Amino acid sequence: MEDNILSKIKEEHRELQIMLLKVERCKDPQKKLEYYDEMKKVLIPHMEGEEQTLYAKIRSEIKDKEAIEMADDADYEHQEIKEMLAMLDETDIGKAEWNDLFKDLKESLQIHVDEEEELLFNEAKEDFSKDELEKFVYEFEEAKSHASYH
Numbered sequence: 001m002e003d004n005i006l007s008k009i010k011e012e013h014r015e016l017q018i019m020l021l022k023v024e025r026c027k028d029p030q031k032k033l034e035y036y037d038e039m040k041k042v043l044i045p046h047m048e049g050e051e052q053t054l055y056a057k058i059r060s061e062i063k064d065k066e067a068i069e070m071a072d073d074a075d076y077e078h079q080e081i082k083e084m085l086a087m088l089d090e091t092d093i094g095k096a097e098w099n100d101l102f103k104d105l106k107e108s109l110q111i112h113v114d115e116e117e118e119l120l121f122n123e124a125k126e127d128f129s130k131d132e133l134e135k136f137v138y139e140f141e142e143a144k145s146h147a148s149y150h
Contacts, residue, residue, distance in 0.1 A: 004133035005054055005140050006121050012046050013113045020106045029094040036093070036102075040085060043109075045147035047078045050116075052143035053136050054124065067123045074120060077112045084108065 019039040026032040055071040062068070084105045091098045124133065 003137060004130070005136035006124060006133060008137050008140060009046075009050065009054070010117060010121075012042065013117070016043055016046065016109070017113075020109065024102065024106060033093050036088070044082075044085075045144035047081065048147040049140045049144035051075060051078060053140045054120070057128070057136060058120070058123065062123070062127045064123070064127070067120075067127065070115075070120050070123060074112070074116055077108070077115075081105065081108055081112070 016039065019035065019042065023032055023035045023039055026035055055075055058067050058071040084101065088098060088101050088105065091101060128136070
């Protein structure tokens with residue numbers, strides 16, 4: 001697999017999908033909480049990395065209105081996901097309500113990932129050179145390292 005921002009994001013999407021299934025299928029509340037925390041430690045920096053690199057680059061370097069709209073939509077979806085995480089954090093993990101909220105989160109993430117990989121990635125492939133996409137992976141990793149996970 002080539003080492004560029006798109007392949008890195010896609011790789012992390014697959015990792016997150018596995019983590020989501022692990023949380024969803026776990027029956028033990030304490031273990032489920034551990035899996036959920038592990039998932040957030042990957043998800044939150046991942047989202048912040050995308051926002052600070054791929055979405056920001058699309059906004060600043062691509063003058064296509066539709067591409068900018070896609071980046072704005074992806075940012076908005078991230079905000080919704082962060083709000084869902086906050087609701088999950090405030091809900092007792094042993095309650096059915098938590099599982100319902102988590103199911104909603106998982107569905108929202110899947111829709112987001114599908115749109116991002118189909119639409120935003122195609123836009124990035126059209127508008128950035130191979131070298132730029134390779135360079136962006138380092139900026140993505142740097143942004144993730146400074147993410148505000150708590």
